[in-house]
Amino acid sequence: MKRYELLADDIARSIAQGVLRPGERLPSVRQTSQRRSVSPSTVFQAYYLLEARGLVRPRDRSGYYVANEVAALLPELDTASRPTGDVGDLDVSARVFEILESTRQREVVPLGSAFPSPLLFxxxxxxxxxxxxxxxxxxxxxxxxxxxxxxxxxxxxxxxxxxxxxxxxxxxxxxxxxxxxxxxxxxxxxxxxxxxxxxxxxxxxxxxxxxxxxxxxxxxxxxxxxxxxxxxxxxxxxxxxxxxxxxxxxxxxxxxxxxxxxxxxxxxxxxxxxxxxxxxxxxxxxxxxxxxxxxxxxxxxxxxxxxxxxxxxxxxxxxxxxxxxxxxxxxxxxxxxxxxxxxxxxxxxxxxxxxxxxxQPGYDRHLRRLRHTLALQQTAFAQAIARHFPPGTRATRPRGGYFMWLELDPRVDALRLHRQALDAGISIAPGPIFSARQEFRNCVRLNYGHIWDARTEAALRTLGELVRAQAG
Amino acid sequence: MKRYELLADDIARSIAQGVLRPGERLPSVRQTSQRRSVSPSTVFQAYYLLEARGLVRPRDRSGYYVANEVAALLPELDTASRPTGDVGDLDVSARVFEILESTRQREVVPLGSAFPSPLLFxxxxxxxxxxxxxxxxxxxxxxxxxxxxxxxxxxxxxxxxxxxxxxxxxxxxxxxxxxxxxxxxxxxxxxxxxxxxxxxxxxxxxxxxxxxxxxxxxxxxxxxxxxxxxxxxxxxxxxxxxxxxxxxxxxxxxxxxxxxxxxxxxxxxxxxxxxxxxxxxxxxxxxxxxxxxxxxxxxxxxxxxxxxxxxxxxxxxxxxxxxxxxxxxxxxxxxxxxxxxxxxxxxxxxxxxxxxxxxQPGYDRHLRRLRHTLALQQTAFAQAIARHFPPGTRATRPRGGYFMWLELDPRVDALRLHRQALDAGISIAPGPIFSARQEFRNCVRLNYGHIWDARTEAALRTLGELVRAQAG
The missing domain is CATH 3.40.640.10 (Type I PLP-dependent aspartate aminotransferase-like (Major domain))
Structure with missing residues (x-):
């Protein structure tokens, strides 16, 4: 990892642990540069990265603040499923294939992907x-x-x-x-x-x-x-x-x-x-x-x-x-x-x-870094979803992995959302493909295992707009 | 390939093409050494290799001769199978597994193997x-x-x-x-x-x-x-x-x-x-x-x-x-x-x-060499089988691949032969595993895709003895 990434991770950890609280001002670039013995440009890069991850926000000219949109604003989904129809002969495969095949272009923002970014390996x-x-x-x-x-x-x-x-x-x-x-x-x-x-x-x-x-x-x-x-x-x-x-x-x-x-x-x-x-x-x-x-x-x-x-x-x-x-x-x-x-x-x-x-040694070090990155990206996702999706959106906040499950307004049709999103260059995994009975019509699975950047933020904003439109 | 191997292959080709005929004397070591501009020891190595492959034989002190035991001495199997029992529900898998699992030790002479020697690649x-x-x-x-x-x-x-x-x-x-x-x-x-x-x-x-x-x-x-x-x-x-x-x-x-x-x-x-x-x-x-x-x-x-x-x-x-x-x-x-x-x-x-x-170029060159080697090894196998197996043994002479199918005396039980051979450190593929009805009781598949050497010759000799013993 580069020096600014290490610094950004340290600060992200302080935020996660509550050492720095939502709304608090980050130390100035000069202060941090001196305390950490790094160049001011390294500090700037770290702050930009944290901003990109949605963890801090610049405020006018007075510096960077820990973002207020804490994850708590995204309500947790905590009701168990109630599947209908006990025993099922299955007829799902063709539909699943259609959806998988539709989302395999590289230029699409891969929120529906089953894989994390290969660049994390x-x-x-x-x-x-x-x-x-x-x-x-x-x-x-x-x-x-x-x-x-x-x-x-x-x-x-x-x-x-x-x-x-x-x-x-x-x-x-x-x-x-x-x-x-x-x-x-x-x-x-x-x-x-x-x-x-x-x-x-x-x-x-x-x-x-x-x-x-x-x-x-x-x-x-x-x-x-x-x-x-x-x-x-x-x-x-x-x-x-x-x-x-x-x-x-x-x-x-x-x-x-x-x-x-x-x-x-x-x-x-x-x-x-x-x-x-x-x-x-x-x-x-x-x-x-x-x-x-x-x-x-x-x-x-x-x-x-x-x-x-x-x-x-x-x-x-x-x-x-x-x-x-x-x-x-x-x-x-x-x-x-x-x-x-x-x-x-x-x-x-x-x-x-x-x-x-x-x-060789190295696997555990790689895993620690990977877990840390995924945890940060989940936070960034949760915050962006809280910002861009309409009220009533609920999400899981998994303690591992790189998938998040969203329950949207009951009026939203995830299969339709999938097609609309694809037209906008974004893939999602619609809820019904995870059910023998096409349940979870208003749910989607999002993959936060791809590296957070402006494109991701824009994709989540677009998705939020599509959801709002469907929810009327 | 080493120089002596190239020389041996050239001579083998001359034999295969009939330029050198069964019983003919090979040029002396000195002649060949001079004509080919290689050392006498290279020629010796080439002749030894040809001898190991069963293609030439030393005779007293008068030099090397093309082997008389031509492949024709091993009768070709040319009657079509007549499978019994038209339609079969199958129950073969467990038996096949037992046989495959029994032959997986490296020290065994792998005549029952499904693979050619990895050294040929x-x-x-x-x-x-x-x-x-x-x-x-x-x-x-x-x-x-x-x-x-x-x-x-x-x-x-x-x-x-x-x-x-x-x-x-x-x-x-x-x-x-x-x-x-x-x-x-x-x-x-x-x-x-x-x-x-x-x-x-x-x-x-x-x-x-x-x-x-x-x-x-x-x-x-x-x-x-x-x-x-x-x-x-x-x-x-x-x-x-x-x-x-x-x-x-x-x-x-x-x-x-x-x-x-x-x-x-x-x-x-x-x-x-x-x-x-x-x-x-x-x-x-x-x-x-x-x-x-x-x-x-x-x-x-x-x-x-x-x-x-x-x-x-x-x-x-x-x-x-x-x-x-x-x-x-x-x-x-x-x-x-x-x-x-x-x-x-x-x-x-x-x-x-x-x-x-x-x-890159190279695949076709490799394939030419591989085919040539396999063809030579098939000849060596056929000759050794003609030498060591009892009369009544018939074999296929495939025009490609590395498997040969032997039909043995009708009194021979290939499954028993498989067990006896394994005790002697040799694997074979017994006929019945290639049938839904355990037919081909007196047949075996041999793999000639492993590099011919004294161990192979000895294994075929042992197999021949086991077959003779079973045939009474």
Whole structure:
């Protein structure tokens, strides 16, 4: 990071911690320059950056002030969903594809994107790791490192689990082409066509597509925008529907950003173990926490190997490398066999590159920076939304990840908003694609994982205008 | 290649072309050394290598002679299969997995392997391409180059088709995680559970596994070990079973090595087009031809976009990179959507590396060398089998690829032979795994794609002894 960025981050932290309060004046450029022993132009750059992030505002000629539009002005969304229609045969996939395909132009402001900005990742260090790893790759790796994958990479993944307090056997880790393949393989391993699977409401559209493709029926369980799926509602659904599996994101759920409280995560694991129901736990955002420690996934409380925990480097380290994994517990062998006959193996040079990168220090430093950036960007988004959207807009304030879920005025049609926004060069992810029944008509998912700049601010302003127009 | 290897190859070519005939004396070491301007020790090394390959034999002290045990001594297998039991619900997958899992130790002589030796590939050039490509990779490639894949790589693949005389639209090419994923996606795109699919007999076990996993029924069509599937038998099967799709390898079929004559490939495409049946054409060995030109796959004769042609770099350039593709004709959009929701995308750095490699000259030179090596190794194998196996052994002599199919004495049980061979440190691929009905009990597939050496010769000798013992 550049010096002015470090300075800006320090000040942002002071604001976040309340050391500097809304409306307070920032120290003058001269004061800060002297105290920090940096040049005045560095201080100016830092202040500009903070302004761009919506954290401070210049006032006439009297200097910079902490922005008054604090996040609290954006009301938090805190009512759980009430999905309609218990069990669903699915017919969502074509609509989801249409929306995904419409938003893939680079010039669009990617608020509907599923990815954070690639510029937030250590691409140079990865390229060096890739070059070294490929040059020194054992030629026989291409023949030997088939499923379940590169032994060293699997060991390093197991070591990271251990550092988080999760003990597991390297033998249960299968490397996959991203977490999406892992999730699909898990589903194929534990279900048969016609089975019922419990999912959150709203849920990640790819889960719905996977269920549809595999001829599975979805039961959508009420989910709270902050606290995730409710264990009591889940238990009722389990007893009523006797599902064959659950597909759940306990940490920073897509699209809500919800985080189940630890007690709920424990209860989830215990409940499903008691009923012998496999839990497919999609935890690809788990590393992107804003609090002090990584929230433990339900996998940490798995007593009988029934949790298939899916992770990935795509959201935290190496987008585009398509390297994910599953720690599949007692289902590891079935998953490995499916992997073997579905895509045989995952790129040997790619796996070797990530193993090499993870052997060096640097990943945790990168993650700290990434989390910090995402947290700041969420604040900037919340503030901009509070400024530009009409009253009645409510939003989640996730404690990790890079998705925010907005509930708009009930008169707003998110699918229409999606088309209008696209015409204005902005993508959004409309609520209905996250539901088997096209619910969440007045909701959208926004991605705050792209670097905040004037274009983002302008896009949110335009969106706010479109929402106002629809809300009449 | 080293100088002595080049010399050995030249001499091998003279033998193959009949310039040097069986029983003829090779020029003396001194003569060759003078004529070729190489040291006598280089000539010695070349002669030793030829001896190791079974092409020449030392005779007392009078020098080296072209081996008399010409390939003709190994009778060609030329009767078509007669699969029993028309339509099959499948139950093969577990057995196939057991056999694949048992043969994955590196110390085993890999005659049962599905891969050629990685040492036959331009690993250094690939590593350089990978380093350059990753260093210069557009950060946004990880977000933009999702399905259908890297635009430049797809263009280069289309250009190779064009050079072979096959015109197709870049838009129909979808990059996949190896051809195996392509084949699975194609199957999912054109069938529904319960459908019937025509396959060869014997057929690639992964095809049977994919059919089983997708709840499909297999009809196995009589297939000739040299000429592949018979268009007349195929037509009868089409009319009788009204299949939803065909899965066929027209060029150097796995496991037979058969090559359908061009007229049959034309007839195949026309027949299926007439009936509106999609052809999933697995053509991963097509580049490994020993004749002058690449045999045109059925895709070349596809009039209505009904052929889904699956290719890969795994067998011809970059094992372990797991980069394949499908030119899916009118099914391209369905395949792309399935790819998007199954594994999202294929490794961006991996695709960029292959695109970079293919932009340079070198691939065709590498392929020429690879084909030449494989052809020589097939001869060495055929000669060693003629020496070591009992009479009654018949084999295919494929004109490309690296698999040979052996029919042994009818008393031999290939599954038992597999276990005995494994105890002796040798893997083979037993016939029954290539059949839905465990036919081909006395057949095995051998891989001659590993570099011929004394260990290979010893392994074939041991195998021959085991076969003799079983044949009583």
């Amino acid at each position: 250590p691409l140079d260090a990865l390229a060096r790791a890739q070059a070294t790893a490929t040059r020194t790759l054992d030629p026989w790796a291409s023949v030997d490192d088939l499923t379940p994958g590169n032994a060293e990479l699997r060991r390093l993944i197991a070591r990271r689990y251990l550092a988080d307090g999760i003990e597991l056997d390297v033998a249960e880790i299968v490397i996959t082409n991203g977490a999406l393949e892992a999730l699909n393989l898990c589903l194929a391993a534990v279900t048969r066509p016609g089975d019922t699977v419990l999912v959150e409401s709203p849920t990640f559209y790819a889960a719905l597509q996977a269920l549809e493709r595999n001829g599975l029926r979805a039961v959508q369980v009420p989910t709270h925008p902050r606290d995730g799926i409710d264990p009591v509602a889940l238990e009722a659904a389990v007893e009523r529907h006797r599902p064959r599996a659950c597909w759940i994101m306990s940490c920073f759920q897509n699209p809500l950003g919800s985080l189940m409280p630890e007690a709920s995560r424990r209860a989830l694991a215990a409940l499903l173990a008691r009923h012998g129901i496999p839990l497919i736990e999609d935890d690809v955002y788990g590393e992107l926490y804003f609090d002090e420690r990584r929230p433990l996934p339900a996998k940490a409380f798995d007593a009988d190997g029934g949790v298939l925990h899916c992770g990935s480097f795509s959201k935290s380290l190496a987008p585009g490398y398509r390297i994910g994994w599953v720690a599949a517990g007692r289902h590891a062998r079935s998953v490995a066999r499916l992997k073997l006959s579905t895509s045989l193996a995952t790129s040997a040079p790619g796996q070797a590159a990530l193993a090499h990168y993870l052997q | 331009p690993l250094d050039a690939l590593a350089r391409a990978q380093a350059t490509a990753t260093r210069t990779l557009d950060p946004w490639a990880s977000v933009d180059d999702l399905t259908p894949g890297n635009a430049e790589l797809r263009r280069l693949i289309a250009r190779r088709y064009l050079a072979d005389g096959i015109e197709l639209d870049v838009a129909e090419i979808v990059i996949t995680n190896g051809a195996l994923e392509a084949l699975n996606l194609c199957l999912a795109a054109v069938t529904r559970p319960g459908d019937t699919v025509l396959v060869e007999s014997p057929t690639f076990y992964a095809a049977l596994q994919a059919l089983e996993r997708n709840g499909l029924r297999a009809v196995q069509v009589p297939t000739h070990p040299r000429d592949g599937i018979d268009p007349v038998a195929l037509e009868a099967a089409v009319e009788r079973h009204r299949p939803r799709a065909c899965w066929i390898m027209s060029c150097f079929q796995n496991p037979l090595g058969s090559l359908m004559p061009e007229a049959s490939r034309r007839a195949l495409a026309a027949l299926l087009a007439r009936h509106g049946i999609p052809l999933i054409e697995d053509d991963v060995y097509g580049e490994l031809y020993f004749d002058e030109r690449r045999p045109l796959p059925a895709k070349a004769f596809d009039a209505d976009g009904g052929v889904l042609h699956c290719g890969s770099f795994s067998k011809s350039l970059a094992p372990g990179y797991r980069i394949g593709w499908v030119a899916a004709g009118r099914h391209a959009r369905s395949v792309a959507r399935l790819k998007l929701s199954t594994s999202l995308a294929t490794s961006a750095p991996g695709q960029a590396a292959l695109a970079h490699y293919l932009q």
